[in-house]
Amino acid sequence: MKPLLAIILAAMLTNNFVLSKFLGICPFLGVSKKVNTATGMSVAVIFVMVLATIVCYPINLLLVSKDMEYLQTIVFILVIAALVQLVEIVLKKYILSLYSALGIYLPLITTNCAVLGVVLLNISDGYNFVQSVVNSFGAGVGFMIAMLMFAGVRERLEAADIPETLKGLPITLISASLTAVSFLGFTGVVEGIFG
């Protein structure tokens, strides 16, 4: 069995969801203009990812036992969408302070490919329940690391003198590329420690 620490480190650094798997690019580019909003979004993503994994794991066992694995995509996307709505309603009713911090970001997460992606990857990697939850948490934290690093870079970018053609989205993507280069440095680190 893979050690849990190896799973969490791999999900955070070597297989970073945003910078090496390209999942969740929309919020990565869309809400990373300021460190504050980036933090809120990332916390919401971690929360929903872990919750979705906890809920989808038993549902997948049920699907497998009934030989209906082909329904995975449909079932999971609906479960995640319903779950996000439910979380939003519960937070609004009972924990208003958390709702005002995360509420804006929750609807955006429904169609975030990172959440569906982590659920599907847990299954294709054959993780058990604990491993799945740990992997989702690591992936969420990895998303947060990438978001915060990138938000820092973008705040600096505001003041930079950029050629007219590259202004806006192109320079954002090029700086994302440079941020991704820094994550290449982690290649082999986890295998080196635990291999």
Add this chain to the structure above:
Amino acid sequence: MAEKKSLFKEFSKGIIKENPTLRLVLGTCPTLATTTSVESAIGMGIAATVVLICSNIVISALRKVIPSKVRIPAYVVVIASFVTIVQMLVKAFLPDLNNQLGVYLPLIVVNCIILGRAEAFASKNAVIASAADGLGMGVGFTAALFLMSTVREVLGAGSFYGMSIPVLSAHPMLIFILPPGGFFVFGLLIALSNKLATKKGKKPANLGGCKACPFVDSCNSANCENASKEEVAE
């Protein structure tokens, strides 16, 4: 004749004027992830096109039946069904492509291009026009993926569609098929398309924020406004 012309217009606008990848900047995840080789990029493009056409047709046919309150979940179910069908077909007949695309094949479900077209076009237009729109958007998406994967595969692996190119294959620049190369090439392509667009007097492409989100109506609009105001205030 007039109808034919407008149908062609619906089809052709997706290819250049409103190219989903380079002008509307939708569906960035598969664009970056599956363009490491021309083969997987074309596979992804065709799979997404099939889903786009089929879901556009069905959603347009059902547009008067689906109550507007539950339309987004209804669209998602329709799209997810077609994605599952495509996934099963690819698994059965093209196992190599299935291995290359991996998790990105089921993730077509959350591709914003498809949900975006369902919401913006298929829910308001007739079946044939929606099919033409889906085909055009799909072709535009595939063309953008093809362009990007060509650059990445030629520079990064020294080959094109798996055939190695004599001089380049001796010194491939590996970085182009690694993740950073994806961001870099995409950034440069957007810069290029912006340059061409501004020459013709159009606005450069940008992330639309809340406005471009297909959930703009269904998500809490007060919150949504706050979010966009916040971004404007910066």
